[in-house]
Amino acid sequence: MAKAVFLDRDGVINVDHGYVHKVDDFEYIEGVFEACLAFKKLGYKIVVVTNQSGIARGKYTEDDFHTLTEWMDWNFADKGVDLDGIYYCPHHPEKGIGEYKQDCDCRKPKPGMLNTAARFLKIDMSQSVMVGDKADDMRAGKAAGVPTNILVRTGKEVKQDGIDEASVVVDSIADVPKVLEAL
Ligand SMILES: O=P(O)(O)OC[C@@H](O)[C@H]1O[C@@H](OP(=O)(O)O)[C@@H](O)[C@@H](O)[C@@H]1O
Numbered sequence: 318m319a320k321a322v323f324l325d326r327d328g329v330i331n332v333d334h335g336y337v338h339k340v341d342d343f344e345y346i347e348g349v350f351e352a353c354l355a356f357k358k359l360g361y362k363i364v365v366v367t368n369q370s371g372i373a374r375g376k377y378t379e380d381d382f383h384t385l386t387e388w389m390d391w392n393f394a395d396k397g398v399d400l401d402g403i404y405y406c407p408h409h410p411e412k413g414i415g416e417y418k419q420d421c422d423c424r425k426p427k428p429g430m431l432n433t434a435a436r437f438l439k440i441d442m443s444q445s446v447m448v449g450d451k452a453d454d455m456r457a458g459k460a461a462g463v464p465t466n467i468l469v470r471t472g473k474e475v476k477q478d479g480i481d482e483a484s485v486v487v488d489s490i491a492d493v494p495k496v497l498e499a500l
């Protein structure tokens with residue numbers, strides 16, 4: 318069985334300017350590629366799990382998301398990092414338009430995206446790690462059975478509920494490899 322680092326996107330990989338959907342607005346957080354290279358060296362798969370309710374809200378389309386994601390995936394590949402999976406939730410239970418208005422199982426804090434990835438990639442949750450910038454990311458990790466849930470300070474303002482749900486709080490993804498080395 319494999320172990321994985323589940324990565325939230327906005328606020329962890331890139332600066333969360335709010336519903337980012339264009340290459341021009343996609344600003345990488347410093348040290349993200351080096352951190353991901355370190356995860357790979359430590360034997361982890363890397364799986365992105367991102368809530369994209371901007372799709373449900375009609376701010377951008379699934380095609381816009383795919384275009385940006387393909388560009389991001391190539392950026393990682395150029396740096397020697399093969400992302401093992403990228404999962405997204407396009408829904409919102411109240412603000413969604415049409416088919417996107419759903420109380421789905423994939424929107425974090427629910428664990429659907431992590432569980433789907435785990436089935437497909439044969440991931441052992443008990444050895445895996447979640448990295449996010451919100452309490453709901455920590456809750457999704459815990460609901461999936463991930464024991465190490467790391468909150469970073471590069472995204473949404475860290476609040477008490479996030480701190481309470483997290484195993485550890487670090488400044489950014491650049492600090493995560495040393496946390497994993499100590500596990
Ligand atoms: O951090 P991840 O999961 O990768 O993506 C979150 C984003 O899709 C957006 O999620 C929204 O939350 P709501 O979906 O409106 O609750 C807001 O927080 C936006 O500012 C943010 O850009």
Ligand SMILES: [Mg+2]
Nearest residue numbers: 325327328450
């Ligand atoms: Mg986030």
Ligand SMILES: [Zn+2]
Nearest residue numbers: 406408421423
């Ligand atoms: Zn969903």
